Amino acid sequence: MKQLENGPQWRVTLKEAWPLCLSYTPIGLACGILLHAAGFNTILTGLVSIFVFSGGAQFMIAQMLTTTAPILTIILMLFFLELRYALLGSSLASYLKGQNHRFLFLFAVSMNDENYAINYLKFVTDRNWTPKDALQVEHWSLLVWTVSNIIGSLIGSAVQINLTVVNFALTALFLYMIVMQIKTRLILLISVVAGVLAAFFMLLTKSTLGLVISTLVASFLGFMIEGYVSKRWPNSHLLYKIHDPSGQPEVDKEDIEI
Amino acid sequence: MHYSVTDHLLIVILGFFVAFGPRYIPILFFSNRKIPDWFNDWMKYVPVSLFTAIVVKDIFISGSYHFISSGNLDLILASIIVIIISYWTRSMAISVVFGLIAVMLLSMLI
Numbered sequence: 541m542k543q544l545e546n547g548p549q550w551r552v553t554l555k556e557a558w559p560l561c562l563s564y565t566p567i568g569l570a571c572g573i574l575l576h577a578a579g580f581n582t583i584l585t586g587l588v589s590i591f592v593f594s595g596g597a598q599f600m601i602a603q604m605l606t607t608t609a610p611i612l613t614i615i616l617m618l619f620f621l622e623l624r625y626a627l628l629g630s631s632l633a634s635y636l637k638g639q640n641h642r643f644l645f646l647f648a649v650s651m652n653d654e655n656y657a658i659n660y661l662k663f664v665t666d667r668n669w670t671p672k673d674a675l676q677v678e679h680w681s682l683l684v685w686t687v688s689n690i691i692g693s694l695i696g697s698a699v700q701i702n703l704t705v706v707n708f709a710l711t712a713l714f715l716y717m718i719v720m721q722i723k724t725r726l727i728l729l730i731s732v733v734a735g736v737l738a739a740f741f742m743l744l745t746k747s748t749l750g751l752v753i754s755t756l757v758a759s760f761l762g763f764m765i766e767g768y769v770s771k772r773w774p775n776s777h778l779l780y781k782i783h784d785p786s787g788q789p790e791v792d793k794e795d796i797e798i
Numbered sequence: 799m800h801y802s803v804t805d806h807l808l809i810v811i812l813g814f815f816v817a818f819g820p821r822y823i824p825i826l827f828f829s830n831r832k833i834p835d836w837f838n839d840w841m842k843y844v845p846v847s848l849f850t851a852i853v854v855k856d857i858f859i860s861g862s863y864h865f866i867s868s869g870n871l872d873l874i875l876a877s878i879i880v881i882i883i884s885y886w887t888r889s890m891a892i893s894v895v896f897g898l899i900a901v902m903l904l905s906m907l908i
Contacts, residue, residue, distance in 0.1 A: 559891040584806050591814040601809060603861070605801060614809055619816040626820040627848060631841035633828030644829055648822035653852065658890075660845050705902050708873060711856040712880045712897030714849045719884035721846040730843055731850045738851030739858055739865060746863040751855065755848045762843035763836070786888045 553673050556662060557680035560654050563709035564595075564684045570706045571598050572692020573699065578605035585693040589686040594652050595710065596748070597621055598689070621748045627755055628656045635663045636671050643671065650678040654710065657717045726766060726778045734758035853877070872904035 568589070575585045575598065588598060597618050604614045628651060636644065659674040722728050737758055742750030769776045857873045860866050868874075880897040887893065 559894055562891065563894050579801060580806055581803065584803070584810055588810045588813065591810060592817045594817055597813065597817060601813065608800075611805060611809060611812075615812045615816055618813050619820075622817045623820050624848060625817070626824045627844050629821055629824035630828055630837075631844040633825055634833050634838055634841075636825060636829045639829060641826070644825050645822065648825050649818060651821050651825075653848075657845065657849065702902075702905065704870075704873070705898065705905055707856065708876060708901040709894055709898055711853055711873070711877065712894045712901075713890065714853050714856075715877055715880045715897070716884040716890050716893040718846060718849045718853065719881055720888070721849070727843070727846055731846050734847035734850040735854045738854045742855060742859050742863055743865060748855070751848065751851045754851050755844060758847035758851075759840055759843035762847070763840040766839065784888075785886050 549673065550676065553676035554680055556658055556673075557655070557677045560658055560677075560681050560713065561684040563654070563713050564681060565688050566701075566706045567595055567709055568685050568688025569692040569695075569699075570701045570703060571595060571602070572689040572694075573696060573701060574599065574602040574692075575689070576693045576696040578602040580605070580693070582690060582693040586686055586690045589689040590682065591649075592618075593650055593682060593685065594622065595685075596653075617747070623749065624653075624752050624755065625651065627752065628653070632656065632660060632663070635674075639671055643675070647671070647675055647678065650675075650682045652681075654713060655681045657714065661717065661720055722782055723784075724778070724782060725780050726762065726769070728782065729778065730758055730762035730765075733761060872901060872908045875904055876901040 571589075572585055575588070576582075578601070580588070580602070588601065592598060592601075600617060600621060601614060604617065609617075629648065632651075636647065639647070655678045658677055659669075662669040662677075663674070718731060722731060734754055737754035738751060740750075741753045742748070744750060745753070765778070769778050857870055857877060858866055876897055879900045880893050883896050884890075884893040
């Protein structure tokens with residue numbers, strides 16, 4: 541049905557993926573430029589974009605290479621940085637039930653924060669969103685990311701970049717995702733709590749491990765409060781819906797209660 | 799210490815494993831089992847918590863993990879603009895594009 545209504549599958553998925561691809565272009569270019577400056581050759585820049593496929597990790601590699609950190613230190617830092625993906629995988633798993641091992645392998649290899657954010661939103665709001673669509677979104681973002689990294693590596697130091705501005709493309713993407721997630725007052729509260737905890741734990745651990753800890757604690761708090769409040773005070777103000785100015789209920793009731 | 803191309807290749811290969819492990823193992827584990835309801839209820843709050851944490855890191859935490867209170871005023875103002883635009887338009891593309899324009903202008907002004 542969906543094929544007939546919206547054209548071929550690649551167009552359906554590209555329609556969801558293009559804002560991300562747009563954000564990835566300047567960041568990928570910047571990342572390629574920095575990796576080039578750190579001594580990475582173009583082939584390796586392409587390889588790292590495909591096999592590590594994480595903006596944060598690649599920026600960190602570039603930065604640590606310029607400070608001549610030992611390889612083991614770089615890998616350990618990468619590991620802590622990438623640990624958060626365990627949370628992404630766990631929260632998507634219920635939508636990937638019944639897929640074979642090959643699919644799960646392919647899906648995991650090219651999952652990252654940004655395409656996860658898009659796919660999670662689609663899985664929650666669109667009943668027709670399939671794991672195959674989600675994989676295609678991952679592949680669109682992988683393609684644009686890798687190509688812009690390679691181009692960045694080729695143009696090398698010929699271009700001046702303002703990293704603060706470029707990085708904000710992803711910050712804006714996540715801000716948008718947060719706004720779309722905030723459907724009740726409780727979720728708003730958890731978001732604020734998560735932000736405070738994130739700052740606290742990152743200052744404490746001096747690493748992105750703080751992201752993992754704060755996410756675990758804040759999400760668990762949300763789960764506990766929801767359970768407690770909906771049992772004790774089902775009419776609590778915390779469970780009030782937050783007004784959606786688009787006016788249409790985007791999510792079916794059944795879809796929320798997965 | 800000077801790195802050779804082999805060192806770089808080693809970083810890519812080892813980097814792949816540390817990036818792949820955390821992505822694959824939970825997906826493999828949870829996709830082939832009956833997931834208890836409480837776990838799904840908990841995971842429901844993961845995206846919003848993680849995204850907020852990432853935004854806080856981008857805006858308030860420096861590269862050496864120190865707190866930046868008002869140093870990134872351009873980012874803070876641009877973030878507020880993005881939040882308002884996202885809330886009203888519900889469009890990712892518009893939010894990102896206007897966010898980038900805002901931060902570009904603000905970083906020149908501030």
